Amino acid sequence: MVNAGKLDSFRRIHFAVTPTPLEPLENLGRELGIPNLWVKRDDLTGFAGGGNKARKLDWLIADAQDKGCDYIVTTGGRQSNHCRMTAAAASKLGMGCSLVLGDPDPGNRAGNLIMDVIFGANLVFIGEANLEQMQDGIDAEIARLRSEGKNPYMIPVGGATPLGGVAFVDAAREFARQIEGRNIDTLVIAVGSAGTSAGLALGLKIFAPHVRLVSISVSRSIDRLRQYIADKANASAELMETPIRVTPDDYELHDDYIGPKYGVPSDGALEAIYMTGRTEGLLLDPVYTGKAMAGLIGLARQGRFANSKGVAFWHTGGFPSLFAFENEVAAYKP
Secondary structure (H helix, E strand, C coil): CCCCCCHHHCCCCCCCCCCCCEEECHHHHHHHCCCCEEEEEHHHCCHHHCCCHHHHHHHHHHHHHHCCCCEEEEEECCCCHHHHHHHHHHHHCCCEEEEEECCCCCCCCCCHHHHHHHCCCEEEECCCCCHHHHHHHHHHHHHHHHHCCCCEEEECHHHCCHHHHHHHHHHHHHHHHHCCCCCCCEEEEEECCCHHHHHHHHHHHHHCCCCEEEEEECCCCHHHHHHHHHHHHHHHHHHHCCCCCCCHHHEEEECCCCCCCCCCCCHHHHHHHHHHHHHHCCCCCCCCHHHHHHHHHHHHHCCCCCCCCCEEEEECCCHHHHHHCHHHHHHCCC
8 A cells, every 4th residue: 555645635726737758759759669568648738838737836836725825936937937837826826936047048939938928927147046046146146025014935946845846746646547558667758857766766756666767867967866866756755745765766867968058959859849749740849858858869879678568758848948949959950
């Protein structure tokens, strides 16, 4: 009997349309020599253009409401899917929203940025910034809002909090139900801020311990992620009051597919975008899912999945950023 602790005790809002479909990728699987290849369509969560972050916001915005907050402040890169969906969630509930963006102002509002504008977010560009500087930007914005009488709620980059992780423990339960009878033993996903991977690592250990999580980094090195994911997973476990704990042995990490740096398209990501589009009619983005699929393609070519009974790719969404990289995408010759 599984012990999910207090997983079902937290209040949530239903921005995300779930369960999202689990669909076969027969053509791509044939191309890669993976006869049992599937995709978990979290790009179809529906809200604000879709994407995995809607699941976290179901729980985080409910927590903000419960704390009496009237304003949301979060951070990310200028093509952040999390920021786009946070702005939409705040607008839907009549809350203010500031997005502290760790990049210079590009001078246009392409991709996710135009959606941020449509949803009414206050865009705060702080120039090229690391995570510590982005947190400093959040702190400064929160201080400004409090001086104006607002009661802001802070969401860190990617919504990667213990409560945000709980959302993906719940998602792992959904996935576990869907894979019954489908012989899937491997799950591939992009890892950035690590909250999604952490929640899935814990959720799979609870609900589908036979499934191996393979996380493809889009930003950080294995050395920075290995213990970090386990620590985040275990913070969610403590919040849920389950005795189950995650160790780095419970998942696999690869950092060979980041490319030049976070947020810059790689040749592997562009190849993956075209290959997936032309075999399955499925859109990926250059920042997250393109690089994760590049990892799946690269590992398949190395024979990593030769002994897998079935492989699933968790599509975290992000297609709006395609339109911010139209020159790079159009210039690539598949």
